[in-house]
Amino acid sequence: MRLWMDPSPLRDRGFRAVFVGRTIAVFGLGFVLVAVPLQVYTLTGSTAGVAAVTATVGIAAFAGTLAGGVLADRHDRRVVIVAARAAAGLGYAGLTVNAFAPDPAMWAIYTCGVVDGVAGGISSTALMAATPNLVPREKLAAAGALMQLMVTIGTVAAPALGGLLVATAGFGGNYAVCTATAVVTVGSLLRLPALPAGGTGRSGPRLVAAGFAFAVRDRHVGPVLAVGIVGMVTAGWTVLLPEFTTAVLGGGPGVVGLLYAAPAAGAMLGSLTSGWTGAVVRLGPVLLLTTLLACVGLAAAGATTSALVTGLALAAFGFGRAVCDVVRYTAVLESTPDALRGRVSAVWSAQLVVSAAVGAGVAGAVAGLLPVRWAVTGYGLVALAVLLLVAVVVPPVRALRRTAAGGVVGD
Incomplete structure (x- = not known):
């Protein structure tokens, strides 16, 4: 019985594409999770405003998880994953444009936040559902450990780097980097094979x-x-x-x-x-x-x-x-x-x-x-x-x- 993590799932091209794409996406999400509350507080001076936008994005993410489950069981999971991450990129791009505007609008932050929340919920659910189609059954634990490690590192490092980005490049610069991470993520996920799911009429x-x-x-x-x-x-x-x-x-x-x-x-x-x-x-x-x-x-x-x-x-x-x-x-x-x-x-x-x-x-x-x-x-x-x-x-x-x-x- 081995002690150390088994990295062998990374030899599979499909799982490697998911791992790389997911890693980059976690960092992009971490950057946004720092920048959006800071920008909202800068614009409104209200902690209640920060709580409201955070709750709105959380509700959107919850709705996205439910929608992602249905979509992943009715459509090709590759298409669902790529489309969701592309939609997240559009949300990041909207935040970028809004941040560089002379008078950034709160409604734009809410709208883009909802898009990113829904897209994140859909993509994470579809990615989890697709994993058993990318690695052998006996490698699922190793794949889960690799994903767990990646999320842990991203959770620690991404907020710190996101704060540094805001401090050095402003909110617009932070969101621009997030948009770039979405482009790279989609490029990585496009290497996935077709992942068809059984259709249903319900x-x-x-x-x-x-x-x-x-x-x-x-x-x-x-x-x-x-x-x-x-x-x-x-x-x-x-x-x-x-x-x-x-x-x-x-x-x-x-x-x-x-x-x-x-x-x-x-x-x-x-x-x-x-x-x-x-x-x-x-x-x-x-x-x-x-x-x-x-x-x-x-x-x-x-x-x-x-x-x-x-x-x-x-x-x-x-x-x-x-x-x-x-x-x-x-x-x-x-x-x-x-x-x-x-x-x-x-x-x-x-x-x-x-x-x-x-x-x-x-x-x-x-x-x-x-x-x-x-x-x-x-x-x-x-x-x-x-x-x-x-x-x-x-x-x-x-x-x-x-x-x-x-x-x-x-x-």
Whole structure:
């Protein structure tokens, strides 16, 4: 059993095109996620305005994931992916033109933000659905680990580079670079082979309903997605960190920044050492144990007054989440028929889209009930309680295992 990540999926031309295109797209998205809130605040001076445009883009992305699932199951996935990334490029171009205008318009920012949100939701869902058509079944875990590593690196590096772009080239320069990344992304994705999906005569809403019904009721996919509820709960940890660092750890902005990066460092290590996940048979215990590590790490991060210990605990939190996500990604794709893969991928993506809102809500509730000294630990314990509830209420998750043929079964 190998320890280190298996890079062999990159030998496949199709997956390599997806990996390169997705990597560039993640950086372009990261640049926009920094520039749009900054520009809105510069134009309006209102935090409420920033929240409004952020929420609007988030809703658009959620709608895009649902639409992407239907489109990926009804049309050639290559066409869907390329068209979505091209549409995102048009949105970036609109932001560029608006930013260079003498009087940038808020309506243009909203419109382009909605276009980019919908396009991003469609493309990410279709890309996930297409992955099993690009790599052998036994390489799905390796492909998932490569994607996880790429997203982790992009999540850390892209915002920093985006802020630097705004500082040196202004909002227009930032958006122009984003537009260029979209052009390169589309060029890479054009190298994909045809990825036809089985057509259906049913309407869009009925297709969405059928996909959700399968995801919830299937004895294998349902339990895997149930574990994702814990990930949704823990997604709001960043809400608690600034006050905890200042009041308990006695640290300033520099310490806050390092602690924000700690889970990403752990996630990178988790992805790099996930070579064994492709051969693991007992998926259920692995899912539960890696999620347990994440919950314990989060709780431990708040049980100390040492910034070093908090950082190490947050790194363990990131490590557990990353490995769990690789295993969940693989199990979902292995267990879902190709005809439903787009819509089930949409359910997966929808979980990710709403995670930040759900996690922030839970974190805010915990912060309102507990003193800052114990808020982070309390938050981790709430996540642990949700994990135990999932393990008890959804017994099939404990019995999930991979078959010799590469599928996933449970009792």
